[in-house]
Every structure is written in structure tokens, then in C-alpha cells.
Amino acid sequence: MVQVAMSFINEAPDQDKKLSLIETLRTVTEGKIFVEVERARVTRILSDMKKEQGDLNAAADILCELQVETFGSMHRREKTEFILEQVALCIEKGDWTQAGILSRKIGIKYFSRKPKRTPEQIEKDKKEREEKEKNRSSDDPPLEPEDDVTDLKLRYYEQQITLAKHEDKYLDACKHYRQVLDTESVEETPEQLHAVLQRVIYYILLAPHDNxxxxxxxxxxxxxxxxxxxxxxxxxxTFTIPELMRWPIVSEHFGPHLCSTDVFSASEDQQDPKAYTRWQDLRKRVIEHNVRVIAKYYTRIQMHRLTQLLDLDEEETESYISSLVTAKTVYAKIDRPARVVTFAKTRDADEVLNEWSGSMKSLLGLLERIDHLITKEEMMARIQPETAIKAH
Structure with missing residues (x-):
């Protein structure tokens, strides 16, 4: 019945007639599980028509009311396509929260890269599928067809990257780009591989420091x-080496190349205001890296010397040190009257004694090990002459 109605919809003379037939069909099929897949497809057609008319909110509301993940008779690929379309409409509408919720309905294991199979394995899997199809009862869901889901994977991670960029979740964006990198079609296309490798590095550098x-x-x-x-x-x-990086030098050396991409911009760009924000965040990461390096090599340092090393004024220096202390990345105390910053944590007598006790225990263990090796060598030296005499 639904297929006959669809043929009438396709043959409808004008748009208003099509809309009327679709609304009637959706009303008739509402709540009927045995035609839930057909109703979902009709709803998608209605959503596309609303989108073409410019009513984006209506298109998103109509399509997002479908809970296709509960449809047992729909193939997984079609379910994924429905959810991706729902997420795309929410992103286009600006409903970022709903887009994030809907995207979590897709299991990423579906996109996992499958190992290459030999012709024997392909033939064996084909026979197993035929056997399963033969033994499948009418109540069991249909077997999922074996098809390439690379297009769905790339579309899914493109949406995830958009969501991560919107919320400035740089570490998540880097992880998503790494998943894109682990795609055969991307690896085999030099232009795509080059672009993805660049963005993997950019976003890991932009991510705040933690383990x-x-x-x-x-x-x-x-x-x-x-x-x-x-x-x-x-x-x-440079970020993996515990050495200072002066931001003016980094900006001069790498700035023109970085700002030639769509990720960074040294000035506020009207097309992508986030590009300038990312450029400022890169500066923060360079300064935070320098603070961690200084904390590694200094126990106490004068404030004026610290500002020279960081190429900052005192107010910015205090701000960065405070943020890193709050994040528990470094330990520091600022003595403003003395204009001294202390990076070494003050230890009480118990901590010093425990450290000394641990060092002594380690030293005695090494001595015992050395004594054992010396004894072993002496025994081997006594055995060798006896072995030589017996041989003669």
C-alpha cells in the first residue's frame, strides 16, 4: 500500500499536492510498526521538501522526531544515513546540543577498518552468509549487507570535527582527525593525507597540556x-623538547605558513572568527610550555628575569602561572614583595627523611647485587682452571 502511495506522490503534478499526499500517508501509517521503515522514508522526503523551501526549522523538527535506532527491520547503513542527516540539520540550524546528543546514537565500531581478506576468506564468508540466510526465520532481522562504509565514516567524523571546533575541544578534534587518517581512501590520496596530517598536528598542539x-x-x-x-x-x-621557545621567533618562523591555512589567522577574520582564537591559543600553549620548562630547571627565579624569558609583562606572567597552578600542571608560589617566584615545593622533615630512607634502601640493594655478581665471578674463576686440567 505504501509503495503504491509513493508512486502517486512521485506522479503528483505540483508541490502542494505532494505535501498533502505525504501528510496523509504519514497520518495513516503513524504507530504501525510493520510500516515504520516506509514511514521513515516518507518523512525524510517531507523533510527534504521543507529544506528546499527554506524552512530549516521545520525540516529538522520533522526528521529528528524519528527514532530510527529502534527500527529492527531497517539496515544499519540506512539508520546511520538517517542519523547523519538529523545531525547535519541540527548543525545547520545551530542546535549544537541536539546535534551532539544525536551523534552519540552512532556506534563508531561500525566504522572500524576491516582487515584485508584473501580470496579464500571472502569465499568462506560468502558461504557462511548464505547458510545464515537459509536458516534465518521470518522473525529474525535481515542480515546486514557487506558494503563499504567509508563515505559514512568520513561524513560522521566531519560532523564530529565541526562539533569539536565549535566547542574548542582541540584534543577531541585531533582524535577525530586521527580516525580520518586511518582510512584507506585518505591514505591513498596525497592531497587528503597531507591536509589531515597537518590538522592532526595543529590540534594536538592547541590542546591544553595534561597526561x-x-x-x-x-x-x-x-x-x-x-x-x-x-x-x-x-x-x-619543539614542543617535545624541554627547551624554551620564544613566541616572537615562533611567530616569525612558522606564522606565515600556519596562517596560510584555514586553521589559523593572525588577524580577526570575519569568515571564521575561530581562526584568530586558535592563533591566540597557540601563543598560550607556547607560553605554557615555556613555564613548564622553567619550572623544571629553576627552583627560584626573580620576576624580572622570568618576564624576560617568557617575553611577557608581569601581569601576563602572573596570569599564566596562576592558570597552570590551578590546573595542577606546575607548582609555584609568587612572593610579590620580594619579586620572586618559587617553583620548588617546600618539604617537611618527614618527606626528606622518607626520601633519604628510600635512597639508602636503593643503595643497599645495589651493593647487595654487586656483591652477588662479584661472588659469582670468583666462583667461575675457580672452576675454569679445574676444567682445563681435566681436559688435558
């Missing part, structure tokens, strides 16, 4: 494909 970011930073630095993006590789390496 997860530091671990991912070093893993990305070890990627052998980084030679394709030499300037980004050089910038990445």
Missing part, C-alpha cells in the same frame, strides 16, 4: 608519515 595530551603528542611525533609535512613536523618537535 593524555602529552602521551598523544609523543605518539604523533613518532609517526613516520610526518616527513610529508616538514614545517609542522619541526613545530611539533
Amino acid at each position: 593524555e595530551q602529552s602521551d598523544l603528542l609523543h605518539r604523533i611525533n613518532a609517526d613516520p608519515r610526518n616527513f610529508l609535512v616538514p614545517e609542522e613536523k619541526e613545530l611539533l618537535k
Whole structure:
């Protein structure tokens, strides 16, 4: 019945007649589980028509009311396409919260890269599917067809990257770009591979420092494909070395190249205001890196010397140190009257005694190990002459 009605809709002479037929069909099929898939497809047609008419809110409301993830008779690919369309409409409408909620309905395991199969494995899997299809009862859901979901994967992660960029979640954006990087079609296309490698490095550098970011930073630095993006590789390496980076030099050396991309902008760009924000965030990451390096090598330092090393004034220096102390990235205390910053944590007598006790225990363990090795060598030296005499 639904298929017959669809043929009438396609043959309708004008748009108003089509809308009337679709609304009638949706009303008739409402609540009927056995035609839920057909009703969903009709609803998608209605949403597309509303979007073409410029009524984006109505298009999103109509399509987002569908809970396609509960449809047992719909193939997974079609479900994913429906949800991706729902997310796209929410993003276009500016409803970022709803877009994030809807995107979590998609399981990312569906996009996992499948290992290459030999012809024997393909033939074996084909026979197994035929056997399953033969034994499947009418109540069981249909078997999922084996198809390539690369297009869905790239579309999904494109949306996730858009959501992450909107909320300035740089670490999430980096992870999503790494998933895009792990795609055969991207690896085989030099232009796409180059662009994705660049953005993986950009967003890991923009992410605030913590244990997860530091671990991912070093893993990305070890990627052998980084030679394709030499300037980004050089910038990445500077963040892995415990040495100071002066922002004026970094800006002069890397700035023109970075700002030639759509990720950064040294001035406020009307097309993408976030590009300037990301440029300022990169400056913050460079300064925070310098503060961590100074905290590693200094226990106490004069404020005027610290401002010279960071290329900042005192107010900005205090602000950055305070933010890093609040995030528990470094330990620091500022003595304003003495104009001294202390990075070494004050230890009480118990802590010093415990450290000394641990060091002594380690030293005695090493001595015991050395004594054991010396005894072993002496025994071997006594055995060797006896073995030589017996041989003669």
C-alpha cells in the first residue's frame, strides 16, 4: 500500500499536492510498526521538501522526531544515513546540543577498518552468509549487507570535527582527525593525507597540556608519515623538547605558513572568527610550555628575569602561572614583595627523611647485587682452571 502511495506522490503534478499526499500517508501509517521503515522514508522526503523551501526549522523538527535506532527491520547503513542527516540539520540550524546528543546514537565500531581478506576468506564468508540466510526465520532481522562504509565514516567524523571546533575541544578534534587518517581512501590520496596530517598536528598542539595530551603528542611525533609535512613536523618537535621557545621567533618562523591555512589567522577574520582564537591559543600553549620548562630547571627565579624569558609583562606572567597552578600542571608560589617566584615545593622533615630512607634502601640493594655478581665471578674463576686440567 505504501509503495503504491509513493508512486502517486512521485506522479503528483505540483508541490502542494505532494505535501498533502505525504501528510496523509504519514497520518495513516503513524504507530504501525510493520510500516515504520516506509514511514521513515516518507518523512525524510517531507523533510527534504521543507529544506528546499527554506524552512530549516521545520525540516529538522520533522526528521529528528524519528527514532530510527529502534527500527529492527531497517539496515544499519540506512539508520546511520538517517542519523547523519538529523545531525547535519541540527548543525545547520545551530542546535549544537541536539546535534551532539544525536551523534552519540552512532556506534563508531561500525566504522572500524576491516582487515584485508584473501580470496579464500571472502569465499568462506560468502558461504557462511548464505547458510545464515537459509536458516534465518521470518522473525529474525535481515542480515546486514557487506558494503563499504567509508563515505559514512568520513561524513560522521566531519560532523564530529565541526562539533569539536565549535566547542574548542582541540584534543577531541585531533582524535577525530586521527580516525580520518586511518582510512584507506585518505591514505591513498596525497592531497587528503597531507591536509589531515597537518590538522592532526595543529590540534594536538592547541590542546591544553595534561597526561593524555602529552602521551598523544609523543605518539604523533613518532609517526613516520610526518616527513610529508616538514614545517609542522619541526613545530611539533619543539614542543617535545624541554627547551624554551620564544613566541616572537615562533611567530616569525612558522606564522606565515600556519596562517596560510584555514586553521589559523593572525588577524580577526570575519569568515571564521575561530581562526584568530586558535592563533591566540597557540601563543598560550607556547607560553605554557615555556613555564613548564622553567619550572623544571629553576627552583627560584626573580620576576624580572622570568618576564624576560617568557617575553611577557608581569601581569601576563602572573596570569599564566596562576592558570597552570590551578590546573595542577606546575607548582609555584609568587612572593610579590620580594619579586620572586618559587617553583620548588617546600618539604617537611618527614618527606626528606622518607626520601633519604628510600635512597639508602636503593643503595643497599645495589651493593647487595654487586656483591652477588662479584661472588659469582670468583666462583667461575675457580672452576675454569679445574676444567682445563681435566681436559688435558
